[in-house]
Amino acid sequence: MSARLQIENLGKSYAAPHGRVCALEAVSLAVQAGEFVAVRGPSGCGKTTLLLAAGALLQPTHGRVLVNGQDLYALAPERRARFRAAHIGFVFQQFHLVPYLDVLDNILSPALALKTSDPVRSRAAELACRFGLQDRLRHVPAALSTGERQRVALARALLNRPRLLLADEPTGNLDAHNGELVLRCLAEFARDGGSVLLVTHEARAEKSATRVVQMEAGRIQ
């Protein structure tokens, strides 16, 4: 059986004023269905680059990324975007909520990318309830606490029923309680058959993960 996320010999380098910088070097990693993998490493070790490349957002210099067996970078940009919307959910440290949309609309925003027959509005409301946001549906992000914002981001990531969640320091801006809440959600998602790839430099994420991978200077240790 193929992995939900298969990263093969992935490399990424950038041009910099003092020569090329190698952000990723021959990274290979597989995340199976039901697996919650935490990638740990210090700042600047290439964790975010790995996550963006895994999320079909950053063309690698070499190597392949397969999600559900599909080579992401073999797809044309428009089809890749559609694939990303259908199969991958993102959670970021900075939440990246649309500032002028209320909670419900923010949760609904991934629906813009897909034409689906799903009753997305009721699903969005259901997700909001699941994350304790039912009383905040008409609030804009500026009126929410940081914990609420991250829960909105989580609900948004789950709207299109992805099977792979990519989380970039999702607890980095949260207090202990909210951080635990988010990690518990991610673990639940994995237990329900989803796959999670979380990058962090925090130790607390390790407790929720099924596997922890250490990263140093663009390489998986």
Added chain:
Amino acid sequence: MKLSHLIRREILHRKLGFALATVSAAVAVAGLVAARAMLQKHDARTEQIITAREAQTRAQMARMEDDYRKMMLKMGFNVLILPKDQNLGDLYAEDYASKYMPEEYATRLARSRVVTINHILPSLQQKIQWPEYARTVLLMGVRGEVYVQNARQQPLLAPVAAGTMVLGHELAKNLKLEAGQQTKLMGREFTVARINPERGNKDDITVWINLAEAQSLLDKPGLINGILALDCTCDTLDRLARIRPEIARILPDTQIVEYASQALARAEARQRAATEAQASLQREKEGRTRLRQEREALAAVLVPVITAGSGVWLGLLALANVRERRDEIGILRALGLRSRQILLIFLGKAVVIGLAGAGLGYALGRGLGMWWRETPDAAAPTLGFWDVHLLALVLVAAPLLAALASWLPALIAAQQDPADVLREA
């Protein structure tokens, strides 16, 4: 959720930016609408002026026509038809023609329905010695006019009934004759029917009697020596050139002379005045056309400059909007929105700005055009608020302009790499 919802929410969130962009589009539209409204008002004013001038000229011409007609009536006949062999030198020396032609010529002329003359009056005229008073007079036998062009015209000379005479002012005064008195002429009894008012010419020593009696007294039965007529007040100055061929065709053995040069001079003056009035009207029209061209030229410079300025401003505002929404674009791309959808978000907003600007600009421009007056004249033409074609034009053009101005910023947004934004965050 649809993209239109996203656009609407964003507009409501960034009201100032939207208002600035709308005002910019409105300025461009207002410039165009106001320029067109002003030209429309110019055209309406021109029509008003020209119509008034034309009416004034027509009234002036009608007045002149009437004056001329009255003047000609006052002066009497101004065309004299004579036998062809009449020596004009003799005529001028003797004041009457010495050659004769059949009285029937007048009837023939009238029946032919000539158009260049009317008021045809056959006459027999001769200078005689009034034996009863030993006085030289002009005897004129007339029978009334045989032709006038329409029933409304009054005859210039009323017929003289048989047995009556009409006397010139000077003659009656000298002979101490008054209307109603009986007198004798060449042994025949006449009643003085009327004394003519003083005219200052040979009419003052003329005796008018019935034509048949004159023919009898002068022993010229069935003959006349002149047909007096009034010309047709033709527009051309050289009226004789028109009258002569027509009369020659009907009465080949006659000749035509014009007298009363005063009438001719006045006709010429009238013609000159008419020509001048027409020329003045034409100058007015040309002046208005020139003014319109100048205004058109000004609008042809101003409108594109304003439109280009507004376009640049719209483009800069759109660029600022793209920069401000960098994070949002990044996350929307990460969520799976395609470049085309990002492009649509920005172009859709531009279309909304264009539509709002079109509505606002139309109202502003039209209002300005309605308020503007060429002169502080109360009778200046008014302009309606609705110009459906213009409104339709700006409702299409303004969104196009806004979309065109936002095209590059929208393209920048659509091509933005989401990874850059997410990595920087």
